[in-house]
Amino acid sequence: MQKAKRHKRKRPKKAEKAAKKAEHRSLPAQNELVSQEDDVSAGKYGNLPLIRSDPSAIRRHFTYLKELDKSVANKTVWVRARLHTARARGKQCFVVLRQREFTVQVLVNVSDSVSKSMVKFSSNITKESIVDIEARVVEVPSGVAGCSQQEVELVASQIWVVSASVPQLPLQIEDACRPDKPEDEEGLNIRVNQDTRLDNRVLDLRTPTSQAIFRLEAGVCRLFREILTNRGFVEIHTPKIIPAASEGELMYLLSVTSKAQFLEQRTPNTHRHLTEFTGLDLEMAFQYHYHEVMLTIGDLFTEMFKGLRDQYHTETAIVGQQFPAEPFTFLEPPLVLQYPQARKMLAEAGVEIGEEEDLSTPAEKLLGRLIKAKYDTDFYILDKYPLAVRPFYTMPDPQNSRISNSYDMFMRGEEILSGAQRIHDPELLTERAKFHNIDITKIASYIDAFKYGCPPHAGGGIGLERVVMLYLGLDNVRKTSMFPRDPKRVTP
């Protein structure tokens, strides 16, 4: 389907008309069969009544598209799938069916048992409709171009519409699938822009790329949980409802697995920010040094990257066909740099960062390129940030009050985790909050939580959508959020 050479985008006027007719037919009150009595194919095609779980309905065994290869050649099968395209050519109609990332070609051919009306009906079915087809599996030794199932095609004997799509799609799935390559001159003009995709996310999610992205995203969640569960972590769920007076930055305490950052005016509207994201957060008590935790998280990433590399290469390849990217690289154990080392590397490249200054986004990206060139890794840990640029609950370094026990982790030069040793002493916490001009009365319950004995601990929060975006080398975090929210978008 990624190639789809045989299927042109332009819709003939005739088909347009017919499609409108098909839309009309989709009304549930008009589930009449369209075949006529003098039709040899009568009762072999038409619109099925709306499936309402009628106990008297016919039951059939359906074959999945991915199972269609030469091992089932000459068998007769039923399939239920989406009509990807339909194209009439004389007495034939070429239909391409789609199911998840799989596509197969179906031939509807005038014959002793297939009437002209049935071929016409087939060619008029609107794209994206769900259809039930009975067909014989026929081997195609030369291969079927443009379909995932290349060994066989189907020769239809029945074709029924289960759920008709309206004829006018706000975007064409073929266009939404078009590879994002600079040299693709034609493609540039008919690519689907991001807003159109997001406005019509239910269609955009049907592309093989979207399917692969969200299967990989589910994989990141699974790997994250499996790895940590095996290490004795316990998954917890924390409230999203917090008192209106709370400081937003306290949410880390309340977080794990899924966190809604509330819509704020200051939220930046960029390719890498969402007003809502899925947070995979972890907190861990340590014995003597927060590096025990930092390196545990580093190893977690190494294991996740290995899991993605070994178990999700198909999904990665599908996404790469549409959005080409360099394969993601990582070192084992991960590279850990100190903040001053990063400043030095940037200074040598002509970018001066003050001792107590944070890295700007361009500086982070430059650093990513410098580290990639020097160490050949897309993942690294930056340790010992200036205290001045971290939240009040960050533990200051024991020897230098201007630096802190905190770290960020990066993928392809973009931050995907921010973490630190948290202050576990209520007195020091109060002192640091006051220094930050935070109203102590508003965070009393947070401070009180440390009054009854608390082990030293550290942790961090991972932005799920960013991890997936950067692993795949995508350019926008909206591609990896199923229904993204940003300051300009709260629907669909």
Added chain:
Amino acid sequence: MQKAKRHKRKRPKKAEKAAKKAEHRSLPAQNELVSQEDDVSAGKYGNLPLIRSDPSAIRRHFTYLKELDKSVANKTVWVRARLHTARARGKQCFVVLRQREFTVQVLVNVSDSVSKSMVKFSSNITKESIVDIEARVVEVPSGVAGCSQQEVELVASQIWVVSASVPQLPLQIEDACRPDKPEDEEGLNIRVNQDTRLDNRVLDLRTPTSQAIFRLEAGVCRLFREILTNRGFVEIHTPKIIPAASEGELMYLLSVTSKAQFLEQRTPNTHRHLTEFTGLDLEMAFQYHYHEVMLTIGDLFTEMFKGLRDQYHTETAIVGQQFPAEPFTFLEPPLVLQYPQARKMLAEAGVEIGEEEDLSTPAEKLLGRLIKAKYDTDFYILDKYPLAVRPFYTMPDPQNSRISNSYDMFMRGEEILSGAQRIHDPELLTERAKFHNIDITKIASYIDAFKYGCPPHAGGGIGLERVVMLYLGLDNVRKTSMFPRDPKRVTP
């Protein structure tokens, strides 16, 4: 620890005073060692400086409490744990340490190397403080009463406070652990009430019961995901931010894994309702009949119950010691009853429910008892609810317009899942929304989602906290929500 016979609740006045002193000592600016130079134990006890990840700090290997049995008898170990209780008796101090659900007894005994001052210091450490103890493991052939580790006790040679608790605890952990048995006359008077527990949730979460509840809850999540992933489901994350004008009842579309139901005035404040809960939701396309989905969900529950029974019997037993309950029973395959059957059973028990009337909570509970008596199962499915009591997007029955293709699932007579075939036809959906007087313009994007071909589908939403509450036979859903939210509580 569940018994804790040797440890009285009353705190002697002397200890009170000393504890205040200890609180004073916990200030980070005063991490002085309290031992004197003429003390034989000098340098063997005191308050450790705040752990700020000092690179020069001593590093020790700690043994977990659960590892302390006769296999390590006569060895010298370091442990870091919470001081559960400390009680002086002459030249001895009996300390009980706690770590997760494990407890061990420590003896601090005046000897050649242990001074009176060290014993006094030990007996004055406030409950719930984190301590590091060096000790020899000594076998106790007669067994240690009231501790999980009964084969051995520890004889301390060093004792250091890592993080001191304030002396005045808002609740005593021993009280919070007290079994909830009607015959326990003494217990009734000193049981900790629910609000005190929730106001001080960081302490309440330290009881073995709480620890077991949330480990089992994590298990439900893990089993839910593993079972569905194995069946080809894909985990997705959906937005919590939705336009203010949206109908609350549409959230099901947006849901999976973690759902915040927004605070509404009509939200009931009962033992079984929370304004925020964790939703484990699933939606599944089916071929011909929604029972394909309903029975898939039923099997999911059977597999989850088996997983809990086989993998979480320890946790279940711990909770059962404090909150006794009948073991949870289930049938395989699960019992499915039709709504009219339920009405008949209730009518025979003297409770009349109208044909198009919903079950009240008392009726549901009575039904649960009747079904338990007749079928010996705590889990069952009630199918074919009246259409009138279900949301507008519920598919009506194909043969009887007064009933619907919907079902609820119950544990111990309380609903834990509500589900249905969803209308997948935009025309019928619009018609049903209008019948419910819903403003079509406000749900346009929801209706539009079905215009581009949609397979028939059904699903349901599981309330995680309720499942855990009812599996364990607990009386209040606040026990199974880590930081519960209800109309009167948005903290801590």
